[in-house]
Amino acid sequence: MKISRMITGFAGAGLLTTAALLGAPEAAAADHSVRTNDGDPGGVVYFTEHGDVVQVCDIEADGWAVGVDVYWNGGEYTLKVGGNGNCRSTDASEHDIPENAYVNFRIYLYRSGTPYAYQDTAQWYNDH
The missing domain is CATH 2.60.40.10 (Immunoglobulins)
Known part of the structure; x- marks a missing residue:
């Protein structure tokens, strides 16, 4: 049970990181x-x-x-x-x-x- 929560937590953190990167297109194109x-x-x-x-x-x-x-x-x-x-x-x-x-x-x-x-x-x- 603890391992599956850790994996879910890492996956969620990855999605947040991806969302943060996608949220700043102006900076990426500068x-x-x-x-x-x-x-x-x-x-x-x-x-x-x-x-x-x-x-x-x-x-x-x-x-x-x-x-x-x-x-x-x-x-x-x-x-x-x-x-x-x-x-x-x-x-x-x-x-x-x-x-x-x-x-x-x-x-x-x-x-x-x-x-x-x-x-x-x-x-x-x-x-x-």
């Missing part, structure tokens, strides 16, 4: 990503060139929210999200990033009184 610069990163941003898709996610229950500043020659915007497992995204229909341009990303954690903590930056060339 061309680029960068995480916050803390020891156990609390935030990640994904960039998919085709469609100018930017997605920022809070990936740790640490009391911090995540922000990303996206900027290029002639434009900029900021996305913010808080709460472990929550994401926010935008695409070309809201923020059209020019083709053949360098795009800069600054990701950071923030909370009251502490803006821009554990920030990291990346620059990618948007050729789509």
Whole structure:
């Protein structure tokens, strides 16, 4: 009886893992990503060139929210999200990033009184 419960438990855990992986198609399709610069990163941003898709996610229950500043020659915007497992995204229909341009990303954690903590930056060339 104990062995069958263990096997059922492992099978259930496998299904949960598979469901979790299937639940994040945007992240799997992204061309680029960068995480916050803390020891156990609390935030990640994904960039998919085709469609100018930017997605920022809070990936740790640490009391911090995540922000990303996206900027290029002639434009900029900021996305913010808080709460472990929550994401926010935008695409070309809201923020059209020019083709053949360098795009800069600054990701950071923030909370009251502490803006821009554990920030990291990346620059990618948007050729789509």
